[in-house]
Amino acid sequence: MPRNFQELEDAVLAFIKQGVGMFEELICEVHAFQKRQCEVYRAFCGADEIGGPEDWLRIPALPLEAFRHAKIRTFPDEKIVREFHTSGTTGEGYGVHALASLRLYEAAALEGWRRAGLPEGNVRCLMLSQRINPHSSLSCMAGWLAGEDRFYWQDWSPLVEVLRREHEPVVLFGSALAFLDFFEALKTERLALPEGSLAVETGGYKGTQRHMPKSDLYSLFELHLELPPDSVFNEYGMTELSSQFYTQGLGRAHEGGAWVRGVVLNPETGEECADGETGLLRIFDLANVGSCCALQTRDLAVRRGAGFELIGRDPSALPRGCSRAADESLAS
Numbered sequence: 167m168p169r170n171f172q173e174l175e176d177a178v179l180a181f182i183k184q185g186v187g188m189f190e191e192l193i194c195e196v197h198a199f200q201k202r203q204c205e206v207y208r209a210f211c212g213a214d215e216i217g218g219p220e221d222w223l224r225i226p227a228l229p230l231e232a233f234r235h236a237k238i239r240t241f242p243d244e245k246i247v248r249e250f251h252t253s254g255t256t257g258e259g260y261g262v263h264a265l266a267s268l269r270l271y272e273a274a275a276l277e278g279w280r281r282a283g284l285p286e287g288n289v290r291c292l293m294l295s296q297r298i299n300p301h302s303s304l305s306c307m308a309g310w311l312a313g314e315d316r317f318y319w320q321d322w323s324p325l326v327e328v329l330r331r332e333h334e335p336v337v338l339f340g341s342a343l344a345f346l347d348f349f350e351a352l353k354t355e356r357l358a359l360p361e362g363s364l365a366v367e368t369g370g371y372k373g374t375q376r377h378m379p380k381s382d383l384y385s386l387f388e389l390h391l392e393l394p395p396d397s398v399f400n401e402y403g404m405t406e407l408s409s410q411f412y413t414q415g416l417g418r419a420h421e422g423g424a425w426v427r428g429v430v431l432n433p434e435t436g437e438e439c440a441d442g443e444t445g446l447l448r449i450f451d452l453a454n455v456g457s458c459c460a461l462q463t464r465d466l467a468v469r470r471g472a473g474f475e476l477i478g479r480d481p482s483a484l485p486r487g488c489s490r491a492a493d494e495s496l497a498s
Contacts, residue, residue, distance in 0.1 A: 171241060171455065174199055175270060178452045182273045182425045189424060193222045193450055196459045203240035206232065207458055223429065223438065227448050227462040233261030233406050238457045241266040250303040252405045263303070263406050266456050274409040274453040275307040278423050282399060282412035284366065285337060290325060291317045292340025292348055303405050304368065308339055319344075322351040335362035338391075341370035342383055349386045358392050365391065366399045366412075381416060402476060406461055408453035411473075419473030425452040430469040439469045447474060 169177065174196060180186040197219075201208045211226045219225055232238055233252065245266040252261040265271060279286065289312040296305040297314060308317070318325040325348070329336070336359060340348075345367055365387055380400075387393040396415040403410035409426035413419060422428065429438055430445040439445040447467040450460050467474040 168199065168202070169195065171199075171203075171266070174455050175267060178270060178425065178455055179273055181452065182270070182277055182423065185424065189427070189452065190222050192452055193225065193459055194219070196452060196455055197222075197225045199455070200240050200458055204238060204458070206236040206238060222450065225450065225460040227460040228458045229462050230261065230404070230406050230464065232458075233263060234259055237262075237264070239264050239266075240456055248306070249301060250306070250405045251301040261406060263457060268306075270453040270455060271303070271306070271408045272310055274423065274425065274451075276310060278410045278412070278426075279311065281423050282414075284364065284399065284412075285335070286311055287337075288332075288334050289316060289337045289339055290328065292319070292325070292338060292344035293317060294319050304341075304403075307410075311339065320347070322348050326352070326355075326357070329357050329359065332360055332363075335360050335364070337363070338365040340367065342367045342378070343370050345383070345387070346378065349390050352390050356390055356392065363391075363393065364397050364399065365393055366401055368401045368403070384416060404463070406454075406457070407449060407451050409451045413473075419470035419475050420467075421473040426450065428467070428474045430467050430474050441469050441471060444468050444477065447476070 177187060178192060178196070181189070181192060201211055207228060210228055210232070228238065237243075239246075246264045248265045248268060250263045250265070252263075276286070289308070291305075291308040291312050293299075293305055293308060294302065295314055295317040296302065296309045299305045305317075338345075345365070367383070381395075384395045384398050387398050388395070398415065400413050400420070401410050402412070402420050407426075409422055411420040411422040411426070411428060413421070420428065427450045429448045429450065430443070431437065431448055432439050432443070432445050444466060447463045447465045448460070449463060452459060454461075464479050466477040466479065468477065
């Protein structure tokens with residue numbers, strides 16, 4: 167007999183925390199459940215997808231844009247405990263990721279952070295707290311890591327004073343844009359953070375005219391905070407996911423926990439790229455029991471073993487035929 171939402175959530179939680187079960191079997195079971203419970207996803211899969219694929223890589227991946235236009239959930243509205251919103255752009259609106267429980271999101275966020283080798287102790291966040299920004303999944307995650315009294319935004323003077331007095335290793339956590347703003351506020355000041363300190367940046371220039379190559383941004387961490395590139399991590403995640411990927415320093419692949427996979431696909435053939443090849447990034451996230459476990463991003467990436475090197479949204483980085491196929495896929 168197929169398992170219900172609670173039973174599947176328990177099974178995925180056991181996999182995240184204790185490694186109980188097999189990813190391949192669980193992701194196919196979660197997919198079958200979502201197809202039964204979500205009318206939008208069932209229609210997207212189509213009549214040909216009967217019973218679900220035996221190969222988890224063949225699970226139909228829902229475009230992220232679906233969260234802007236439809237209710238992507240496997241439970242009734244009255245069960246919603248939290249809604250996370252995408253940032254959106256002018257005239258585009260925002261997507262909604264509704265959750266009936268925060269158990270899987272919290273487990274995936276904390277276990278992913280630990281797996282990346284990041285400490286949970288002294289975390290300071292360059293962002294609005296979840297009390298002020300309740301629809302931000304990032305603020306929610308940061309609240310579990312830091313508590314509510316360690317958030318700083320725009321007025322950076324309290325954070326500067328804290329860091330001047332800091333004697334224990336600290337982890338600074340925020341978007342690339344927030345760090346740029348913080349560095350500009352520091353002007354020529356250099357803060358020598360305690361040995362063992364780290365920074366975690368989440369990228370994020372969307373909706374602004376600003377952009378900076380990653381290597382240039384990381385040089386600013388060294389200039390202002392005396393943090394060399396290997397002391398800076400990048401977190402890759404999104405509102406529509408419940409899990410995150412991390413990479414350390416420059417030139418390394420993003421990797422996630424055993425419950426989430428980033429697959430790089432050839433846009434012409436739909437097949438997984440060989441190591442070193444560039445394609446479209448597709449995410450399979452077991453922790454997304456309440457929405458959709460297979461999501462098609464608009465990002466390009468290079469396959470690097472079991473991980474991926476993120477490129478961004480530039481189809482011209484692909485060979486000509488693949489580029490045309492990527493343009494068509496991203497436009498659909």
